[in-house]
Amino acid sequence: MTKAIPDSNNSMQKVAVIGASGYAGAELVGLLCQHSHVQLCHLVVSENSSSEGKLFSELHGRFQSICDLPLEAFSSAWFDKNSTELDVVFFATPHEFSAEWAQAFVDAGVKVFDLSGGFRLKNAHDYPKYYGFEHANIDALAAAKYGLAEWQQDDIASTNLVAVPGCYPTASLLCLKPLTSNNLVVENSLVVVNGISGVSGAGRNASLSTNFNEVSLKAYNVLQHRHQPEISQEAAIEVIFNPHLAPYKRGLLATVTLQLKAGVTHAQVQQAFEQAYSDKPLVRLVASWPEIGNVAYTPFADLHWKFDEEKQVVVVSCAIDNLLKGAASQAVQCFNISLGLASEFSLINT
Known part of the structure; x- marks a missing residue:
């Protein structure tokens, strides 16, 4: 099932960030909190993370009173319960995680913006050499589009799986x-x-x-x-x-x-x-x-x-x-492009 993002610039997107406890994930959460088309629904950490149950603002104190959502642990049960209610998920996760789970979200109708390296290289044979694992989903790798925001707007707008550049x-x-x-x-x-x-x-x-x-x-x-x-x-x-x-x-x-x-x-x-x-x-x-x-x-x-x-x-x-143009803010640029917004929307005052 593919649940396309509406073209309307007034659409509100239900969003989850997986990997919210890391540096890039935290920057991404901060940017999404100020985005007028985002309803931030879930902040997720790895299954056995010591951060589970803590408030996001406990880990990243500068976001106190800005984002006080609890950190939830990812699991198959979490996916089954929450994925179909989402429009968008951002992965700020280990590369292997996104390689394993991205297609499942796409199949559930969720658009994926992957900040890891799980879909950047198009040749599956490069992953054991450069990333240390065999890619779990060759079909998803073939379908993913690279998301250099200033150069690949059409690709970004037309795919449900964006590989945000390193x-x-x-x-x-x-x-x-x-x-x-x-x-x-x-x-x-x-x-x-x-x-x-x-x-x-x-x-x-x-x-x-x-x-x-x-x-x-x-x-x-x-x-x-x-x-x-x-x-x-x-x-x-x-x-x-x-x-x-x-x-x-x-x-x-x-x-x-x-x-x-x-x-x-x-x-x-x-x-x-x-x-x-x-x-x-x-x-x-x-x-x-x-x-x-x-x-x-x-x-x-x-x-x-x-x-x-x-x-x-x-x-x-x-x-x-x-952490911003090299990760989180470029991911937001890609998200904006997918919505039909200017890529810089919410990132600078224009």
Whole structure:
């Protein structure tokens, strides 16, 4: 059964968030609480979570008196009882969970926005290598649509299962796609993406390797990070991705270096970026190199580029908040698009 979301901009959607206790889940709950088309019905945690029964605002004190809903434990019985009453579910869950359960929600008529990596890669054979599990539902994987909000509005609007992009891929693809979609990049050339993220990108569970007091600036998972195939897939070009972890809370910077074809001009590069983003209010083409401090705690992506016409090399940099534009606020953009609203609806004052 497929229960399509109404086209009316006045429709009120009954929504659940599964994975509400984590950082991205909490940011998502906060955004949904201020959305005029959302009735937030259930906040859900894993079956054996120690947070079950607590109020959401007990875990995340800044939401006291904003969202005081109790945290419910997910189970098959919870699904049977509640799924048919929902219009939308957001997954901010482990990848395996969404891979296992997304299709069940779709079959119950619920539209799924998945913030995990469970449906981002289209090749099922990539999941054991990059995610450590065999994908549970190949049909759902084939039906899912990637949800880069500024680039894939039609796909987002037409599917019941949206794979919300990862944080590094969001910033990287916003840099890459104006150039690759206009066929400006030298074929089979070396494309290097350097990314740096704060410790919140590793999630809320305690880990010595991401403990704030233990972290110094370092590269990690070079040539094997799960976001490398995601960026390559969606940019339609092979990239080398070098992620770095830094000792600050939140925010992400991606810097991309590309070789452009002989004869490509500064004017063509400028036109590519202006055509891509002049009507996209959450992507700001800024006059100097982006700073994480200017986008932290916001849904914006700040982007700047510089082109060396002699070397035919362009460097593009994009800064985002990894928990917002790299997760929760982009999920809300996708939700808005599915409702026929402007993608930035409720995220900024317009």
